[in-house]
Amino acid sequence: MTYTTHSEKETEDLGARFAANLPAGAVVALYGDLGCGKTAFVRGMARGMGIDCAVTSPTFTIVNEYDGPRPLFHFDMYRLGSADELFDIGWEDYLARGGVCSVEWSENVPGAFEGDEIAVRFEKTGDNDRKITIEGGPLC
Amino acid sequence: MKILAFESSCDETAAAVVEDGRKVLADEIFSQVALHEIYGGVVPEIAARSHLEVISLLADRALQKAGISRGDIDAVACTYAPGLIGAVLVGVNFAKSAALALGVPLIPVHHIRGHIAANYLAFPELEPPFLCLAISGGNTMLVDVRSYTDMRVLGRTRDDAAGECFDKSARVMGLGYPGGKPIDDLSKQGDDKAYDLPRPAVNDGNPYDMSFSGLKTAVVNIVHHAEQTGEELDKAGLAASLCRAVSESLVSRTMAAAEALGYAHVAVAGGVAANSRIRADFESACQKAGKTLYVPPLRLCGDNGAMIGAQAYYEFLAGHTAGSDLNAYATMEL
Ligand SMILES: Nc1ncnc2c1ncn2[C@@H]1O[C@H](COP(=O)(O)OP(=O)(O)O)[C@@H](O)[C@H]1O
Ligand SMILES: [Mg+2]
Numbered sequence: 001m002t003y004t005t006h007s008e009k010e011t012e013d014l015g016a017r018f019a020a021n022l023p024a025g026a027v028v029a030l031y032g033d034l035g036c037g038k039t040a041f042v043r044g045m046a047r048g049m050g051i052d053c054a055v056t057s058p059t060f061t062i063v064n065e066y067d068g069p070r071p072l073f074h075f076d077m078y079r080l081g082s083a084d085e086l087f088d089i090g091w092e093d094y095l096a097r098g099g100v101c102s103v104e105w106s107e108n109v110p111g112a113f114e115g116d117e118i119a120v121r122f123e124k125t126g127d128n129d130r131k132i133t134i135e136g137g138p139l140c
Numbered sequence: 141m142k143i144l145a146f147e148s149s150c151d152e153t154a155a156a157v158v159e160d161g162r163k164v165l166a167d168e169i170f171s172q173v174a175l176h177e178i179y180g181g182v183v184p185e186i187a188a189r190s191h192l193e194v195i196s197l198l199a200d201r202a203l204q205k206a207g208i209s210r211g212d213i214d215a216v217a218c219t220y221a222p223g224l225i226g227a228v229l230v231g232v233n234f235a236k237s238a239a240l241a242l243g244v245p246l247i248p249v250h251h252i253r254g255h256i257a258a259n260y261l262a263f264p265e266l267e268p269p270f271l272c273l274a275i276s277g278g279n280t281m282l283v284d285v286r287s288y289t290d291m292r293v294l295g296r297t298r299d300d301a302a303g304e305c306f307d308k309s310a311r312v313m314g315l316g317y318p319g320g321k322p323i324d325d326l327s328k329q330g331d332d333k334a335y336d337l338p339r340p341a342v343n344d345g346n347p348y349d350m351s352f353s354g355l356k357t358a359v360v361n362i363v364h365h366a367e368q369t370g371e372e373l374d375k376a377g378l379a380a381s382l383c384r385a386v387s388e389s390l391v392s393r394t395m396a397a398a399e400a401l402g403y404a405h406v407a408v409a410g411g412v413a414a415n416s417r418i419r420a421d422f423e424s425a426c427q428k429a430g431k432t433l434y435v436p437p438l439r440l441c442g443d444n445g446a447m448i449g450a451q452a453y454y455e456f457l458a459g460h461t462a463g464s465d466l467n468a469y470a471t472m473e474l
Contacts, residue, residue, distance in 0.1 A: 034308055035357030039299060057300045057353070059308075060150075060278025061222060061470050089225065127361050 001140075002133045004125070011037040011130055015044025017140035018120075022049070024070045025098050026137070029106035029113055032122025037130050038104045041120065042074050045102060058104070062089050071099035078104065083111030141214045141456070144202065144238065145449030148191045148231030149223025149251050150277070151318075152442065155198035157206040157213075158449030162260055165206035167446040170194045191230040199238070202445070213242055217452030220248035220462075221472035222278070228468035236464050245461045247452040251443075252279055252474055253291070255409040257451035258444070262436040270434075271403045273394045275418075276410035277303035277318070280390075282348050282397055283474065285407075288454035291474055294397050295348025302386055303412045305352040309359040309382055313375055324415050327379040332417075334377025335362060337385040348393050355385055383417035391421045398431055407434040413441045 005011045018041075022028075028045075030038045043055040051068035058064040058076040066072040073094045080086075086109055094101060103112070106119075118137035125131050134140070142165070147154040157165040203210065218235035219228060232248075239246035256272045268285045271294075280297040300308070303320060310319020315326070337358050340351040359382060366373040398406050406426055412418065413435055426433040440447060455461075 033360070034312060035353070035360040039353065054296075054298060056297060057304060059304050060301060062224060064471055124364075 002131060003140075005037070005130050005132060006128055008037065008040045011040045011132065012044035012047070014132060014140060015041035016048030018134065018137065019045035019048035019100065021138040021140070022070075022100055024100065026100050027095070027113065027117040028100065028102040028137075029117045029119050030102060030104050030122065031106050031119065033124065036122035036124050037132075038122055041122070041132070042072075042102045042104070045100070046072055046074075049100065063094070071097070073097075073099050073101045074104075075101060076104040077106065077108040077112075080105075080108050083109040086112050141453060142206075142208065142212055143215045143217050143247070143449045143452050143456075144199065144213045145217040145249070145445045145452055146195065146199070146231040146235050147219045147251075147254065147443055147445045147448045148195065149219045149228050150443060152444070153191045153194050153198060153231075154443065154445035154448075155195065155202040156445030156449045157202050157208065158261075158446055158453065161257075161450045161453030162264055164261055164446045164449075165208070166202040166204075167444055168198045168202045168205065169444055170198060191227050195230060195234050199234070210242060213244055215239070215245045215247055215452065215456060215461075216242065217247040217249050217448055217455075219251045219254060219448055220466060221250055221469035223251060223468075223470065225468060225470045228470070232466060232468045236466060240464055245456065246463070246466060247456050247460065248462045248466055249448045249451050249455060250472060250474060251448075252276075252281070252283075252410075253289075253451045253455075254447040256283065256285060256291075256407070257454070258409055258436045258440040258447040259407045259434050260450045261446055262440055263434050266405065266407070266434055269403065270405035270407055271394065271398045271401060272407040272409055273390060274409045275302045275390065275412035277301060277307060277412075279410065280350055280352070280412075281474070282394060284397075284401060288451075289458040289460065293474055295346050295350065295393060298342055298349055298351045299353035300351075300356055302350075302352055302390065303410075305356045305386060306382070306412070306415075308356050312360050312363045313373075313378065315375075320412060320415060323379045323382060324417070326376050327383045327417060330374070330376030330378070330380030332377075332380040332384040334374050335381040337381050339385060340389045348397055350389055350393060352386070352389075355382065380417075383415060387415070387418045387421045390418060391425050394422070395425050395429060395431075399429070404431050405434065406431050409436065409441070411442045414438050
């Protein structure tokens with residue numbers, strides 16, 4: 001499904017609707033360039049999952065963990081050179097913990113996914129317009 | 141009291157010896173930035189591996205520089221959060237073994253508390269309470285330092301850190317990694333009004349919270365528009381406008397908080413404190429408001445071991461030591 005949003009808030013709201021019905025253990029691979037709204041979308045996801053936490057960019061820490069009814073693991077692969085380094089950040093351990101994993105800069109780690117992930121692609125179509133394509137997962 | 145301190149949370153591996161929290165006897169740093177430049181970012185595996193390779197070497201060199209032997213060490217300290225987990229673990233485990241082998245206390249230190257403590261090394265007269273703005277690649281927070289170990293975060297970034305904004309802007313401008321220094325250098329030749337950048341505004345809730353993702357996105361848009369229209373990008377002007385926008389949003393909130401708390405002392409800490417525009421703006425704002433400004437010299441602004449040794453002394457006095465079950469954490473509240 002393709003959605004169009006016209007503000008950061010609309011992107012957050014879409015993320016919230018999307019995550020509300022996500023099964024535990026879901027892996028969400030986010031694709032898109034700097035400033036496309038990936039972090040904004042995940043902020044919405046957290047809200048949709050009933051997590052009451054300030055969601056900030058995980059670029060520096062690589063992964064931020066948020067506790068809630070279903071935990072959310074917010075990854076950012078921006079600074080990773082290749083999928084080889086997934087081992088060092090404990091990727092497999094996180095998968096085994098049964099939370100929802102959302103992954104910014106998934107293009108940097110193609111080897112991380114096994115085909116059952118939900119791909120969310122962000123495209124900037126104007127200064128405040130984003131085309132967001134969700135491949136798989138529940139409708140929102 | 142002589143503390144052997146380790147820092148390994150990101151790009152730098154460092155070992156230092158600090159006496160009574162204020163006197164640096166040795167401060168050894170090994171920087172991995174060159175290794176990372178080619179990747180356009182920090183690569184955790186490389187980070188962890190080279191931390192491991194150099195840490196014991198640095199420890200020996202620190203003792204040598206300090207002119208002391210292992211038996212003279214009264215405690216061992218390390219950064220235990222936050223940072224790249226694999227990298228932090230290297231320092232934690234090394235410090236644990238060292239403390240165990242020497243039979244001395246082990247003191248875990250929060251990385252940002254260490255950055256704040258860099259001010260104690262640079263300014264012997266500085267004592268809490270004071271206000272501190274901690275700005276680095278991964279953090280942007282305004283901290284009420286009530287005592288050496290009692291701190292309250294007044295405000296923080298809602299999205300990207302200030303240093304992240306510089307790094308990502310530098311990347312789209314083709315300036316390489318890390319982006320803080322090239323942007324700072326370039327900005328000196330530019331007109332800070334060349335581009336009209338948004339002032340990161342946070343309209344709801346906490347007046348001390350900040351936001352930098354809008355600024356990053358504005359820079360991305362400007363660069364893309366220039367590419368599409370074939371118009372030449374005024375890189376120096378963009379760098380200067382960016383420094384001004386970041387600086388204004390940091391300085392205004394910090395000064396407002398200092399005023400509200402009635403603090404006469406304002407400190408800045410962390411790698412982004414090296415930015416010359418931010419330094420200059422703080423200097424004039426503090427002068428105008430009659431407040432004393434503390435900004436550590438460049439070397440102490442970046443990650444280093446001495447700052448960990450400084451904070452460790454005060455953590456020790458407060459009874460904050462750990463056993464050999466100490467763990468490392470990627471994220472942790474101040
Ligand atoms: N329709 C939109 N959806 C999301 N963000 C938008 C939109 N329009 C403008 N923006 C701006 O784009 C930026 C997105 O930033 P962020 O979520 O950090 O992106 P990313 O994580 O992809 O780098 C924010 O500054 C936001 O205000
Ligand atoms: Mg992001």
